[in-house]
Amino acid sequence: MNTELIIEKFKENFNSDILEITVKNYKRVTITIRPASIINVAGYLYKTTGFRFIIASALQTKKGFEIHYHFSKDTIGLVLNIHVFLDKDNPQIESLSNMFNASNWIEREIHELFGINFLNHPNQEKLISEGNWAEGFYPMRKEFK
Numbered sequence: 001m002n003t004e005l006i007i008e009k010f011k012e013n014f015n016s017d018i019l020e021i022t023v024k025n026y027k028r029v030t031i032t033i034r035p036a037s038i039i040n041v042a043g044y045l046y047k048t049t050g051f052r053f054i055i056a057s058a059l060q061t062k063k064g065f066e067i068h069y070h071f072s073k074d075t076i077g078l079v080l081n082i083h084v085f086l087d088k089d090n091p092q093i094e095s096l097s098n099m100f101n102a103s104n105w106i107e108r109e110i111h112e113l114f115g116i117n118f119l120n121h122p123n124q125e126k127l128i129s130e131g132n133w134a135e136g137f138y139p140m141r142k143e144f145k
Helices: 003-017 035-048 103-114
Strands: 018-025 028-033 052-061 064-073 078-086 092-094 117-119
Touching: 003 018, 003 028, 003 035, 003 078, 028 035, 035 052, 035 064, 035 078, 035 092, 052 103, 078 092, 103 117
Parallel strands: 028 078, 092 117
Antiparallel strands: 018 028, 052 064, 064 078
């Protein structure tokens, strides 16, 4: 299955959840989706199309918090980034840790650094910050004017 076909099938399955598709090249694609659809999208990528979860990364901008979930289709060399925007005042999203053990630690780290709550995470305890900074302080959070 080539990249174009993967994108077309994704559109067929998640058209109402897609906010934007950016094709940098046919080895790197970013699809911005509604946060509420993350579990269905991740399940589809893994169970139906054979992608594997690599890692997630987060950042904060003036718009709010963003997470990029990185998936790989190794057989064709495609990295697919599933991108979500979260509410700046109450950043939360369903955890992928119950689907991918590999997401457990990165979600814990993102929670500690940004204060993003991963709903239904099996163990959102501190991973790196124990004793390093005050409770409720998130060192990667920014104040925008």
